Amino acid sequence: MTKWAFLSYFLNVSTPMYGNEASFHTKYLKSIKKGDSCNTSLWNFSNHTGTHIDCPYHFSENGKKISDYSPEFWVINNCEFIDVNVNPGDIISSNHITLDTIDADIELLIIKTNFYRLRENKAYWQNNPGLHPDIADILRNNFKKLRMIGMDFISVSSFQNRLMGREAHKTFLNHDLQPILLIEDMNLSSIESNSKIIHLFIAPLLVENADASPCTIIAEVMI
Numbered sequence: 451m452t453k454w455a456f457l458s459y460f461l462n463v464s465t466p467m468y469g470n471e472a473s474f475h476t477k478y479l480k481s482i483k484k485g486d487s488c489n490t491s492l493w494n495f496s497n498h499t500g501t502h503i504d505c506p507y508h509f510s511e512n513g514k515k516i517s518d519y520s521p522e523f524w525v526i527n528n529c530e531f532i533d534v535n536v537n538p539g540d541i542i543s544s545n546h547i548t549l550d551t552i553d554a555d556i557e558l559l560i561i562k563t564n565f566y567r568l569r570e571n572k573a574y575w576q577n578n579p580g581l582h583p584d585i586a587d588i589l590r591n592n593f594k595k596l597r598m599i600g601m602d603f604i605s606v607s608s609f610q611n612r613l614m615g616r617e618a619h620k621t622f623l624n625h626d627l628q629p630i631l632l633i634e635d636m637n638l639s640s641i642e643s644n645s646k647i648i649h650l651f652i653a654p655l656l657v658e659n660a661d662a663s664p665c666t667i668i669a670e671v672m673i
Contacts, residue, residue, distance in 0.1 A: 451672070451673055452648060452670050452671060452672050452673065453640075453670075453671055453673055454668060454669070454670055454671070455640040455641075455668070455669050455671050456637060456640075456666070456667065456668060457501070457600075457636050457637050457638065457640075457641075457650070457667040457668070457669050458500070458501035458636070458637055458664075458665060458666050458667045459500050459501050459569075459635065459637045460500075461474045461493075461495065461499060461500045461664065462474060463475065463476065464570070465495075465499055465500045466569060466570075466574050466575045466604060466635075467496070467498075467499065467575060467604075468498065468575055468578075468604050468605045468607070468609065469575065469609060470572070470575055470576070471496065472496070473495070473499065474493070474494075474495040474499055474500070475493070475494040475495065476491050476492070476493050476494075477491065477492045477494075478490070478491055478492075479491060479492050495664075497655075497657070497660055497661070497662050497663055497664065498634075498662050499664055500635055500664050501633070501634070501635050501636055501637060501664065501665060501666075501667060502633070502634060502635065502654075502662050502663060502664045502665060503516075503598070503631055503632065503633045503634075503652065503654055503662060503663060503665050504606075504619065504623060504631060504632040504633075504634065504661070504662045505518075505519075505623070505629075505631060505660070505661055505662060505663075506623040506624070506625040506629045506631075507659075507660075507661040508619065508623060508661040508662050509616070509619050509620045509623050510620075510623065510624075510625055512625060513623060513625040513629070513661075514625060514629065515658075515659050515660055515661060516654050516656065516657065516659075516660040516661075516662070516663045517656070517657075517658050517659060517660065523597070524651065524652040524653065524654065525649075525650075525651055525652075526557050526558045526598070526649070526650040526651070526652065527557065527649065528553060528555050528556050528557045528558075528595070529556070529557060529558040529559075529560065529647040529650045529669075530552055530553060530556055530558075530559060530560070530647070531559070531560035531561070531562050531638070531641060531645075531647070532547060532548075532551070532552070532559070532560070532561060532562065533562050533563075533643060534546045534547075534561055534562070534563050535563070536563045536565060536579040537579075538565075538568075538573050538577035538578070538579070539577045539578070539579065539608055539610045539611075540579045540580075540608075541579065541580050541581070541582050541608060541611060541614065542561065542563075542579055542580070542581050542582060542585070543582040543584060543585065544582070544584050544585055544588050547585065547588075549588070549592055552593065554592075554593065555593075555595050556593050556595065556596055557595050557596060557597055557598070558596075558597070558598045558599070558600060558633075558650065559589065559593075559596060559598075559599050559600070560599070560600040560601070560602075560633075560636065560638070560641075560647075561581075561599065561600070561601045561602070562602055562638050562641060563579060563601070563602055563603060564602070564638075565578065565579060565602055565603040566602040566603070566636075566637065566638055566639060574603070574604055575604050575609060576609055577608075577609065577610060578603045578604045578605060578608055578609055579603050579608060580603075580605065580606055580607050580608030580611055580614065580615050580618065581599075581601070581606045581618050581622075582614070582618065583614065583617045583618045583620075583621040583622075585618075585622075586618070586621040586622040586624070586630060587621065589630060590627060590628045590630060594628070596628075596630060597628075597629070597630065597631060598630060598631045598632070598633055598652075599622065599630050599631075599632060599633070600632075600633035600634075600636045601632075601633070601634060601635075601636060602635075602636050602637070602638040603634075603635070604634060604635050605634050605635075606618050606619055606622065606632050606634060607619060619632070633652070633665070633667070636667065640671065641671065642673070644673075645671050645672065645673055646671070646672040647669050647670070647671055647672075648669075648670040648671065648672055649669065649670040650667065650668070650669040650670075651667070651668050651669075652665050652666075652667050653665055653666045653667075653668075
């Protein structure tokens with residue numbers, strides 16, 4: 451039995467932001483309730499708001515941008531997730547990942563920590579876990595088709611370890627090697643330990659020359 455699930459969050463004024471930066475803002479330009487002929491809104495938000503994907507250009511002037519990728523790049527046919535137990539502020543290192551349980555041809559690896567359960571708490575952005583830079587080279591050396599890694603916390607960069615976080619971004623997104631794009635703030639509330647992802651589609655907001663973009667992720671999940 452399968453079901454389709456959103457692995458992205460809907461944007462709203464309560465969307466948490468890394469470092470508690472300005473979040474999503476909406477303003478009605480036209481409103482039927484106020485006598486206008488239709489409803490129309492103006493949205494204002496950073497390109498790193500909510501579930502979004504970072505490209506190499508985020509940390510390198512020579513790196514690829516959202517507009518440099520073909521449509522098929524965003525279709526994932528081999529995706530796995532791993533459960534990692536973390537406490538607030540923890541740095542996830544290679545010691546947390548058992549390589550021999552992961553398919554050699556994986557295209558997207560998702561790290562599920564259940565930290566998303568704190569998304570309405572300030573700890574979600576203030577004490578989020580992060581990824582150690584050493585994971586990037588280990589993954590690219592062992593999984594030649596891997597092109598993305600996703601996570602259910604707000605950023606690869608722990609807010610309490612920002613220098614390490616910047617290095618992790620640079621290491622994963624290194625355009626001189628095999629860049630591993632970063633999907634941050636994923637919604638994994640519908641993914642259980644016995645779930646299997648059959649197909650997954652990523653639809654970034656298509657903006658020219660973007661270093662990152664909010665994205666809608668839809669997955670077919672076997673339950």
